[in-house]
Amino acid sequence: MSKPRLLLHVCCAPDATVAFERLNSEFDAEGFFYNPNIHPEEEYLRRLNALEALSRVIDLPFTEGPYETGIWHAAVRGLEGEREGGRRCEECIRLRIRRTAEAAKDGGFDAFAAVFSVSPHKSPSLVDRIGGEAARDFGTTYLATDLKKKNGFKRSVELSRTYGIYRQDYCGCVYSRRSIRFDREKESGGS
Numbered sequence: 001m002s003k004p005r006l007l008l009h010v011c012c013a014p015d016a017t018v019a020f021e022r023l024n025s026e027f028d029a030e031g032f033f034y035n036p037n038i039h040p041e042e043e044y045l046r047r048l049n050a051l052e053a054l055s056r057v058i059d060l061p062f063t064e065g066p067y068e069t070g071i072w073h074a075a076v077r078g079l080e081g082e083r084e085g086g087r088r089c090e091e092c093i094r095l096r097i098r099r100t101a102e103a104a105k106d107g108g109f110d111a112f113a114a115v116f117s118v119s120p121h122k123s124p125s126l127v128d129r130i131g132g133e134a135a136r137d138f139g140t141t142y143l144a145t146d147l148k149k150k151n152g153f154k155r156s157v158e159l160s161r162t163y164g165i166y167r168q169d170y171c172g173c174v175y176s177r178r179s180i181r182f183d184r185e186k187e188s189g190g191s
């Protein structure tokens with residue numbers, strides 16, 4: 001019997017390693033790289049290339065969604081100053097999950113899921129709530145997965161090393177990039 005088809009939102013290749021390892025036996029998974037939050041474009045291409053490299057190694061097919069940065073900025077307008085993990089992130093995750101739900105419905109997938117929950121900065125309950133709402137709105141099925149469990153983050157670091165794939169040092173958007181640079185300058189005593 002064929003396995004159910006799962007469309008998996010991938011925010012970055014390192015997080016996809018764990019998701020694929022844990023879900024592959026039960027599902028026929030396909031990645032969906034829809035991340036208009038990533039800034040700058042050079043970094044977007046770097047993460048996309050990392051997923052391309054991973055997909056060749058683990059045989060995970062994937063499609064790329066549109067890099068529509070204007071839509072992302074509109075989604076988080078007014079929330080630019082929020083801390084990481086706050087309302088800006090909620091809207092950012094919502095945009096990406098809803099687009100995945102839509103693609104899952106259009107592509108005839110049995111379900112969709114997201115790999116966000118590998119990150120220590122992402123709340124699985126928030127991701128699951130948004131996923132459940134999107135599934136209802138688009139008439140598809142959301143698969144809840146807490147990939148942080150059983151040392152998921154640690155495992156993603158190990159697998160990234162094993163596969164030799166690029167691992168980013170900030171979440172993705174211009175605000176998270178600024179904040180990490182600010183923290184580094186503070187640590188080094190800069191202004």
Ligand code: SF4
Nearest residue numbers: 089092171172173176
């Ligand atoms: S910090 Fe990450 S999740 Fe939050 S808005 Fe930026 S890219 Fe999106």
